[in-house]
Amino acid sequence: MKTYRKTAVMVGILFIIGTVAGVLSGVVTAPIRTASTFPFNVAASGPQWITGTLFVMLMGVSLAMVPVLLYPVFRERNQVLASGAVLFRGAIEAISYAIMAISMLLALTISEANAAPGADAALLQPLESVRAACVSWTEIWGAIIFGIGGLMIYVLFYQTRLVPRWLSGWALVGGVLYIVANIAALYSPLHKAPDIGVGIGLLLVPTALQEMVFAVWLIVKGFSRAALASLSTKTATYES
Amino acid sequence: MNSTRKAAVIAGVLFIIATVAGLSGTALAAIPTGADYLTQLSAQASQVAAGALLHLIGYAACVGIAVALYPVLIRWNAGLALGSVLFRTLEAAFYMVGLACVLSLLTLAQQFTSAVAADRAALQAVGDALQSVHNRAALLGVFAFCMGAFLYYYLFLQTRLIPRWLSGWGIVAVILMLAACVLSLFSGNLISSYIPLASQIFLQEMVLAVWLIVKGFDPAVIAKGSESG
Numbered sequence: 384m385k386t387y388r389k390t391a392v393m394v395g396i397l398f399i400i401g402t403v404a405g406v407l408s409g410v411v412t413a414p415i416r417t418a419s420t421f422p423f424n425v426a427a428s429g430p431q432w433i434t435g436t437l438f439v440m441l442m443g444v445s446l447a448m449v450p451v452l453l454y455p456v457f458r459e460r461n462q463v464l465a466s467g468a469v470l471f472r473g474a475i476e477a478i479s480y481a482i483m484a485i486s487m488l489l490a491l492t493i494s495e496a497n498a499a500p501g502a503d504a505a506l507l508q509p510l511e512s513v514r515a516a517c518v519s520w521t522e523i524w525g526a527i528i529f530g531i532g533g534l535m536i537y538v539l540f541y542q543t544r545l546v547p548r549w550l551s552g553w554a555l556v557g558g559v560l561y562i563v564a565n566i567a568a569l570y571s572p573l574h575k576a577p578d579i580g581v582g583i584g585l586l587l588v589p590t591a592l593q594e595m596v597f598a599v600w601l602i603v604k605g606f607s608r609a610a611l612a613s614l615s616t617k618t619a620t621y622e623s
Numbered sequence: 624m625n626s627t628r629k630a631a632v633i634a635g636v637l638f639i640i641a642t643v644a645g646l647s648g649t650a651l652a653a654i655p656t657g658a659d660y661l662t663q664l665s666a667q668a669s670q671v672a673a674g675a676l677l678h679l680i681g682y683a684a685c686v687g688i689a690v691a692l693y694p695v696l697i698r699w700n701a702g703l704a705l706g707s708v709l710f711r712t713l714e715a716a717f718y719m720v721g722l723a724c725v726l727s728l729l730t731l732a733q734q735f736t737s738a739v740a741a742d743r744a745a746l747q748a749v750g751d752a753l754q755s756v757h758n759r760a761a762l763l764g765v766f767a768f769c770m771g772a773f774l775y776y777y778l779f780l781q782t783r784l785i786p787r788w789l790s791g792w793g794i795v796a797v798i799l800m801l802a803a804c805v806l807s808l809f810s811g812n813l814i815s816s817y818i819p820l821a822s823q824i825f826l827q828e829m830v831l832a833v834w835l836i837v838k839g840f841d842p843a844v845i846a847k848g849s850e851s852g
Contacts, residue, residue, distance in 0.1 A: 390702075429809075433808055437808065440763070440766060447709065447710075448706065451702050451703070451706035452702050452706075454701055455700065455701040458701060466705075469705060469709060473706075473709045474709060474713060474716075478716060481717055481763050484759070484763060485720075485756055485763065488755065489755050489756055491755075491811075492751065492752060492755035496748065503744060503748075506744055506745050506748045507748060510749065510752050514752075
């Protein structure tokens with residue numbers, strides 16, 4: 384029987400890298416984003432802004448690798464959900480991060496254009512409005528995809544008991560709340576993605592906490608050996 | 624010819640198609656430089672459209688490489704085999720976003736040439752934005768390429784399906800390409816301006832393509848892999 388110990392550690396580390404990169408992206412870009420002259424101030428802090436973009440890309444790659452590494456474990460139980468998780472958390476979610484990264488770099492272009500001689504801010508402002516709206520909508524649909532893909536992953540964890548059911552059950556409840564918060568955001572007056580812990584964003588907290596507990600659990604404890612043993616005996620049934 | 628040998632030949636041919644179609648597509652559909660690029664672009668509409676078609680063929684070949692390798696690599700690591708398909712598919716998706724921008728620029732260029740002078744500044748601003756999205760989407764595509772290619776070179780190196788000098792060369796070339804991507808991201812220059820860093824993967828892929836077509840995967844490794852898997 385394979386213990387997939389290395390897989391469990393890698394998945395835990397990727398969860399942490401993804402989360403830390405996401406937080407760092409926010410921290411690095413915050414002074415620029417929150418200035419009243421945004422986005423025209425971006426060009427003045429170009430490298431700092433691009434570093435923030437690089438963190439978004441790092442987050443995207445790390446989170447996309449999670450279902451990829453889990454695939455060999457889960458396909459023994461349910462190939463449909465295992466590949467669904469790769470599509471939702473790997474492909475579609477990664478595309479949402481790519482759109483965010485491209486939009487961030489477009490802000491840099493708009494800011495550079497504004498700094499050029501003879502620039503007309505009145506022409507650039509509508510472009511910026513469209514860009515900002517594109518980011519908001521993408522944050523929301525990306526989060527809904529994240530939630531749906533997460534439900535696939537944690538249904539698999541719940542069914543296989545590879546981690547204790549209190550942990551996968553917590554993730555399932557948190558995942559539903561996460562999706563609800565973002566659907567609510569679609570209808571909110573400004574169509575802004577919810578801020579974690581603020582208003583409807585309180586519904587994001589269970590998932591945020593669960594992911595970190597989950598990551599530490601995978602690194603420290605790994606997958607349940609008993610569950611892995613029953614998984615490999617079930618393989619034959621699944622194949623037939 | 625058994626299915627593994629066939630997969631090697633198909634992957635080798637697709638490597639060549641992806642490179643030839645990509646380079647010729649870029650030659651035809653390059654966005655002109657200079658302030659009057661919209662005027663220049665409107666004069667080359669059919670040439671750009673032909674380049675776009677070549678690009679589409681190239682993108683399909685990019686995905687096809689990972690798809691052709693998948694049934695072979697899955698015997699050693701299903702996750703990483705699927706991961707290489709995932710990232711090379713993302714690569715094609717990002718390239719296509721860039722291509723849509725080029726074709727949109729073509730439409731914009733036609734409006735630009737018939738617009739009165741007063742309206743041109745607004746069209747130019749939209750054009751600059753499209754060009755920015757095009758360059759950055761293409762750059763993200765190369766990032767995704769590096770991830771996808773790294774995964775199959777890593778599996779090649781572990782399994783010895785191809786000689787280690789060839790898979791090791793691939794890994795080094797991917798890392799150099801990744802360095803070119805990061806430089807390009809920070810400088811705003813096109814990735815094609817980092818030829819010394821980007822040329823290694825081009826050379827390695829062409830040697831790999833010929834190797835896969837002529838020699839294929841190591842039969843001893845295939846035989847051992849099938850027994851254990």
